[in-house]
Amino acid sequence: MLKKRIILVLTFLDGVLFRTKKFIPDYRYTKNFIDLWLADEIILLDISKQNRLSKKFLDIVQFFSLNCFLPISVGGGIQSLKDVEKLFRQGADKIVLNSITYKNPSLTSKISKVFGSQSIIQSIDCKKYIKKKYKVIINNNIDTGLEPVKWAKIAIENGCGELLINSIDNDGSLLGYDVELINHIVSNVRVPCLALGGAGSWNHFLELFEKTQISAACTQNIYHFTNESLKSAKEFLLKKKILVRQ
Amino acid sequence: MHLSKLNSVDIIDIGTGNIASLCSAFKKINVPYNLCSEVSDFRGGKIILPGVGAFADFMNKLKRKKIDQYIIQKSKEKISILGVCLGFEILFSTSTEHRLTNGLNLLKGDFDIIKSDLLIPHVGWNHCEFNFKRNELFYDIENSSDFYFTHSYILKNYEKKYVTAFTRYGAKFPSAVNKNNIYGVQFHPEKSQSKGLRILKNFYERC
Amino acid sequence: MKIKFCKNCFTPNTRPRIVFNNKDICNACQNFKEKKKTDWKKREKEFNELISNIKKSKKKNKRNYDCIIPWSGGKDSSSIALKLKCNYGLNPLLVTFSPLIINEIGVHNREVLLKIGFDSIFFRPNQKVARILSKRFFIERGNPKVAWDAGINSLPVQIAISYKIPYIFYAEHGESEYGGLVLSEKNKKLRDVKEVIEHQIGDYPENWISNDISTLDLSPYIYPSEKVLKKNKILAYYFSYFFKWSMFDNYNFVKKYLPDFKENPEGRTEGTFTNFDSLDDKIDDLYYYMQYIKFGFGRATRDVSRLIQNEHLDRSKGLEFIKKYDGEYPRRNLDEVLDYLNLNQYDFEEVINKHRNLEIWKQKQNSWELINKL
Numbered sequence: 001m002l003k004k005r006i007i008l009v010l011t012f013l014d015g016v017l018f019r020t021k022k023f024i025p026d027y028r029y030t031k032n033f034i035d036l037w038l039a040d041e042i043i044l045l046d047i048s049k050q051n052r053l054s055k056k057f058l059d060i061v062q063f064f065s066l067n068c069f070l071p072i073s074v075g076g077g078i079q080s081l082k083d084v085e086k087l088f089r090q091g092a093d094k095i096v097l098n099s100i101t102y103k104n105p106s107l108t109s110k111i112s113k114v115f116g117s118q119s120i121i122q123s124i125d126c127k128k129y130i131k132k133k134y135k136v137i138i139n140n141n142i143d144t145g146l147e148p149v150k151w152a153k154i155a156i157e158n159g160c161g162e163l164l165i166n167s168i169d170n171d172g173s174l175l176g177y178d179v180e181l182i183n184h185i186v187s188n189v190r191v192p193c194l195a196l197g198g199a200g201s202w203n204h205f206l207e208l209f210e211k212t213q214i215s216a217a218c219t220q221n222i223y224h225f226t227n228e229s230l231k232s233a234k235e236f237l238l239k240k241k242i243l244v245r246q
Numbered sequence: 247m248h249l250s251k252l253n254s255v256d257i258i259d260i261g262t263g264n265i266a267s268l269c270s271a272f273k274k275i276n277v278p279y280n281l282c283s284e285v286s287d288f289r290g291g292k293i294i295l296p297g298v299g300a301f302a303d304f305m306n307k308l309k310r311k312k313i314d315q316y317i318i319q320k321s322k323e324k325i326s327i328l329g330v331c332l333g334f335e336i337l338f339s340t341s342t343e344h345r346l347t348n349g350l351n352l353l354k355g356d357f358d359i360i361k362s363d364l365l366i367p368h369v370g371w372n373h374c375e376f377n378f379k380r381n382e383l384f385y386d387i388e389n390s391s392d393f394y395f396t397h398s399y400i401l402k403n404y405e406k407k408y409v410t411a412f413t414r415y416g417a418k419f420p421s422a423v424n425k426n427n428i429y430g431v432q433f434h435p436e437k438s439q440s441k442g443l444r445i446l447k448n449f450y451e452r453c
Numbered sequence: 454m455k456i457k458f459c460k461n462c463f464t465p466n467t468r469p470r471i472v473f474n475n476k477d478i479c480n481a482c483q484n485f486k487e488k489k490k491t492d493w494k495k496r497e498k499e500f501n502e503l504i505s506n507i508k509k510s511k512k513k514n515k516r517n518y519d520c521i522i523p524w525s526g527g528k529d530s531s532s533i534a535l536k537l538k539c540n541y542g543l544n545p546l547l548v549t550f551s552p553l554i555i556n557e558i559g560v561h562n563r564e565v566l567l568k569i570g571f572d573s574i575f576f577r578p579n580q581k582v583a584r585i586l587s588k589r590f591f592i593e594r595g596n597p598k599v600a601w602d603a604g605i606n607s608l609p610v611q612i613a614i615s616y617k618i619p620y621i622f623y624a625e626h627g628e629s630e631y632g633g634l635v636l637s638e639k640n641k642k643l644r645d646v647k648e649v650i651e652h653q654i655g656d657y658p659e660n661w662i663s664n665d666i667s668t669l670d671l672s673p674y675i676y677p678s679e680k681v682l683k684k685n686k687i688l689a690y691y692f693s694y695f696f697k698w699s700m701f702d703n704y705n706f707v708k709k710y711l712p713d714f715k716e717n718p719e720g721r722t723e724g725t726f727t728n729f730d731s732l733d734d735k736i737d738d739l740y741y742y743m744q745y746i747k748f749g750f751g752r753a754t755r756d757v758s759r760l761i762q763n764e765h766l767d768r769s770k771g772l773e774f775i776k777k778y779d780g781e782y783p784r785r786n787l788d789e790v791l792d793y794l795n796l797n798q799y800d801f802e803e804v805i806n807k808h809r810n811l812e813i814w815k816q817k818q819n820s821w822e823l824i825n826k827l
Contacts, residue, residue, distance in 0.1 A: 002415055003371045003392060016812075026470070037439070040371060066270045071394055071437045091266040093437060116299040116332075118367040118396045161367050161396075174650055174657075192365045200650075201657035215370060223656040226593050232662050245371040245392045 003245045004209050005040040005216035006233065008225055009196055011047045012076075015056030019222060020047065021172030023125070023140055036068040038230035040245055043096060043121075043164075043218065046076030053077055058090050065091020073121055084111055088119075096164060098123040099138035102151075105158050112159025121194070122155035123164040124148055126181055134181055137168060148181070149188045156191055163193045164218070170198030174221065177204060182212045194218050202236040209242045253291035254278035255450060258317075258333070260307045268296050268330075271436040275447045285316050292450065293320060296436075297332025301341040301357070301399070304332055305349065314350060321352055326427045328383075328449045331397060334423075334430035343399055352428050355404035355420075364416045367398040374411035374421050374433070381410035381424050382452045383431070383445060391441050393421070393433035401432075429453055456749070456813060456825040461768075462758035463775060463827060467748040467813060485762040493697055500695040504541050507620050511544075519543040520620035523609040524573065525552075525733050526563030528714075529624045532703040533692050534571060535710055537622065545622070548612050550604040550673075551577035552734030553587055553597070554789055558715055559733025565713045576608055578673045582666055586674075587736075588794045589661075595743045595808035597736055597794065603658045603674040606649050610677055614685050625693035644689035650676070699763040704729045724752035724781040726774040738783035739790050745780040746805055749813040749823055753779040775827060 011018055011025070018025040025047060036042065044061055046052045053076065061074050074087045075096025084095050101108050101122060111120055126134045126148050136144045136151045144151065152163055165185055167178040177198045186193050192215035195208055199219035208217050223229060234244045255272065259265045259281045272279045282288050295317065297304050308314040321327055329337045336349040341357035349357075360366050371392040376384065384391075400419040411422035413432070421432045429449060435442035457466045459479035466473055472480045511519050522537065524530040524547035537543045547566075552559060567573060586600035609621050626641050639645075650657070658674035677687075692698070707714050717728040723738045724745075731737050745751035753775045760766035783790070791801055806821075814821050 001372065002368065002395075005370050062266075065264075065266055066273075069267070069271055069274070069436060069439050069443060071396070071434075072267075088264045089266065091264060091270070093264055093267065093434075114299065114303070118369060118398065119298065162369060174655075190362075190365060192367070192369050201659050202662075203659070215365065221656075223660070228589065228593065228663065229660060232660060236662065 001243055002215075003040075003243050004214075004237075005194075006205070006230065006244060007041040007043055007194060007216050007218040008036070008039045009043045009045065009218045009220045011045045011220060012057055012060060014048050014051075015054070015060065017222075018047070019172060019220065023168050023171055026172075036070065036225075038227055038234065039068075039070060039225075041071045041073065041216070042068065043073045043075070045074075045096065048076070053083055053086065058086070061087065061090040061092060075121070075123060081107065081110055081114070084115070088115070094119050094121055094161075096121045096123050097155075097160065098125070099142075101155050101158065101160075102136075102138050102144055102146075105154060108155060108158035108160055112161075116161075117159040118161040120160040121162045121164050122152070122160035123166055124151055124155075124185070125166045125168055126178075127168045128178075128181070132180065134184070148185050152185055152189050156189060160191070162191055162215075163189065165193055165195050165197075165214075167195075167197030171196075172220070173198050174200035175204075176200060177208045177217070179207060179211050182208070182214055186213050192216070196220065199224065202233045205233060205237060206240055206242065209237070210240075254280040254289060255292045255294050256280050256282050256288045256290075257294045257296065258308075258313060259283050260304075260311060260313065264298065265296065267436045268294065271443055271446055275443050275450075277447065277450045282313075283311070285312055288316060290325070292326040292453075293317065293328070294449075295327060295329040295333035295336070297330065297334075297336065299332060301332065301335060301343040301349070302345060302347040305336055305347055308336070318350060318352065321428055324427045326449070326453050327352075327429065328453070329428075329430035330436075331432065331434055334432050335397075335399060335401075337423075337428060337430050338401065338404075341399060353405070353408060353423060353425050353430070355401045357399040358402050360398055360400055361416050367396055368400075368415045369396045370394070371438075372413050372415060372421075372433075374413050376411050377406070377409045377420075381422065383410065383422065383424065383429055383448050385444075385448045385452055387441055387444055387448075393431075393435070393438040393442060393445075395421070395433045397432060424453075427453075458825075458827055459758070462761045463750075463754055463768075463771065464758045465748065465750050465754075465825075467810065468750065469748075481758070482762055488697055491697070496695045503690070503695075504543065507543065510619070514617070516618060517544070518546040518572070518616065518618050520545050520622055521609050521613050521616075521618050522547050522622050523605060523624075524549050524563075526559050526566065527731065527733060528704040528707045528729060529700060531562070531566045531711070531714070532706045533622055533624060534566060535569070535707070538569070538571065539710075545571065546612070546616065546618060547571050547573035548609045549573060549575045550601070550608045551575060552736070553583065553601055554735035554786065554793055556733050556735050558718060562714055562733070565711050565715075569711070574612060576673065578604060579670060582670045584793060584795065585665055586661060588796065591739075591743075591794055592804050595747050595804070596740065597743075597790075598734075598740050599654065599656075600658070600661070600674055603654050603676070606654070607658075607674055607676045610682070610687060610689070611673075613687050614677060614681065617685075619686050619688055621687065621689040623689055623691050625698045626691040642691060642694040644691065699765065700730060700759055701763060701765045719785065721778075722752070723783055723785050725756045725778050726753060727756045730756060735786040735789055736793065738786055742780070742783045743805070743808065746808050746814075747810055749810070749825070751779040751781070753777070753781075772827060780823075 013025045046057045071093045073094035074092040125137045127137050134148050136146045170178050177195050182195050194216040195214045196218035205217045237244050257279050335357050337352045338349045338355040339351045373390045373392045376389050408423050408425040409420040410424045412418045413421035423430045435445040460477045461482040507519050522534050522545045537545050587597045590599035591597040658671050741752035757771035
């Protein structure tokens with residue numbers, strides 16, 4: 001049976017690992033104690049304000065690809081096929097697209113034709129504006145006016161293989177995922193979805209897996225990045241009958 | 247040990263996807279490798295056929311470089327070959343991806359898209375159940391171990407006797423095969439942590 | 454990252470959650486400027502109203518205690534206890550979450566205050582569990598007091614709920630006093646549980662379950678849920694909102710009314726020039742030393758910055774102290790600490806080096822040097 005995944009998301013600002021809260025980087029971490037044996041996948045995002053996909057960031061991508069034998073997805077400011085090729089050469093297995101799909105949706109289909117749709121994760125950053133209604137934000141503050149499912153369908157039509165549903169409101173809150181948002185999107189698409197934003201306790205993962213059909217729980221919480229934590233989380237989930245890789 | 251242990255493995259690299267992870271995996275297990283993008287690059291060692299992307303595109307690239315013929319020739323000479331993911335798929339007869347395309351036909355079987363009531367692609371960790379007894383490729387690996395999959399097409403019309411492991415995604419499908427010196431895995435050993443590394447090591451040392 | 458030091462108090466920008474303005478002044482120093490502008494008379498009036506409400510509430514609900522004071526026995530919490538009892542006539546219940554490695558001076562100073570006439574609860578958690586957690590987080594995060602932090606946050610609230618005492622008085626709001634992220638202005642007065650989880654622990658103690666530790670074992674560390682807090686209407690205030698906070702003033706106050714209150718019997722505390730702050734746990738020397746390793750500033754900088762902000766020390770003297778004492782190796786209680794953490798010295802050193810932030814440290818043959826020094 002296909003297992004539910006726990007994915008670690010690392011966000012880098014100018015080559016330094018940072019935590020974000022509501023998408024604003026606020027807290028630098030050192031990456032010494034990231035222990036990757038029990039993670040199911042890793043996502044590396046460049047959240048620098050300028051000069052994304054710089055040499056510093058590419059070195060980081062290479063570091064992870066040389067040292068962990070897990071799928072590595074990389075994103076943050078991808079603008080062209082050239083960027084994508086650069087990242088695959090550095091060791092990325094999948095790339096994460098975000099605002100470029102809005103500006104240039106044909107790029108997604110180009111990438112998919114060359115590298116396959118399973119190599120593309122479309123990130124959707126969602127903000128709640130009134131009760132139960134969400135809108136997609138790009139570049140941190142530009143409102144696309146699009147509703148998340150609409151946006152997701154455009155991305156899927158153009159060939160993305162997975163969706164990364166990001167809740168801006170819950171980002172860094174440690175108070176749990178936005179289950180409502182996730183259910184809304186997951187129930188309307190036919191690709192695997194990953195949820196990010198709000199992971200705190202193991203109960204949050206449990207709630208996510210019990211209340212939605214999500215394929216993977218993503219966490220940006222550095223305290224989840226140790227072997228002890230991941231072991232604890234996975235054992236907790238297995239006890240509650242959620243199938244995860246051991 | 248085999249004489250070929252002294253040789254490096256020949257990894258086919260025709261520019262689709264990420265060879266880097268495969269190379270670091272071999273580095274990690276101390277197996278020398280040699281990247282081959284032309285027929286002249288091959289050194290006659292065991293062959294790794296990795297692949298990511300589209301079936302038709304990949305076959306075209308192989309044909310253009312005449313590497314498809316090289317592979318077929320070497321398979322007749324009993325050189326061991328390991329096809330990984332898309333590389334696994336092209337070992338077979340056909341695939342319906344984009345349009346009906348022929349593979350290398352070293353094993354009988356056709357690839358068709360995963361049944362549509364499931365999420366496509368099949369991506370994530372899923373377990374492999376051995377068919378008959380454990381194959382050499384899985385030496386020292388527990389039955390029902392998880393490996394990382396990422397694909398949208400699965401094998402049909404296959405000969406069961408060559409299937410060494412099945413995986414279930416909706417229906418059961420072959421996730422590993424072995425016919426004489428030809429091996430193939432649908433999953434990504436280089437992305438499957440220690441058990442995946444073990445698969446690569448086994449291929450080099452025992453297959 | 455460009456390392457900068459606050460032009461006023463010397464704290465570097467490596468400190469988590471610190472923010473510098475365009476003049477390179479940190480938010481703690483800026484906060485102090487605000488403190489000067491604060492209408493303390495107005496705040497005192499607010500406080501008096503609060504006190505009278507507390508007293509009314511106690512009478513109405515037939516309670517024995519007016520409020521809870523999380524109490525270490527040190528100058529800060531003891532000064533609050535004295536003021537609330539003697540100046541405002543409250544009957545507080547003092548609640549202590551035990552230090553990891555109890556120091557005699559802490560025991561002595563606690564007893565000195567209790568002699569004045571206070572009830573107190575001293576809670577020492579399961580030491581099998583406490584030691585495992587201390588070791589784990591020392592290794593993982595370079596901080597042996599992560600679980601203790603969770604405990605001191607959680608215990609007073611758990612007691613407040615069991616004893617039905619809805620008022621808690623904390624000392625100072627760390628984030629605004631010492632440089633950090635204030636989620637909202639309201640948080641300077643009333644303690645926000647979200648802020649606590651985020652900044653002090655960053656994690657849910659419930660997540661610490663393992664083969665050796667069950668959820669039940671973690672109960673002293675787990676903060677009561679928001680639902681329970683609301684139901685019990687627990688209100689936790691910061692004393693520093695109502696009264697201008699200064700650790701030096703607190704020290705002097707306590708010395709005046711508790712002449713038997715002792716300073717560090719060894720004279721100067723390791724790693725700093727002071728002798729009166731944070732004395733009750735033998736593991737503290739290591740705790741502050743790890744701050745030096747991770748962020749490049751140690752206990753001396755911390756004490757200097759606080760005294761400068763409250764205008765009790767001039768900058769040149771402060772700089773002298775920092776240069777002399779910052780980052781002093783925690784030798785005094787090393788044996789006990791190694792025993793508590795169940796580590797030999799070699800492994801202990803390895804952990805320390807693993808936590809050196811390489812953006813601020815460079816290795817010179819067998820030793821380490823800070824790249825940016827004051």
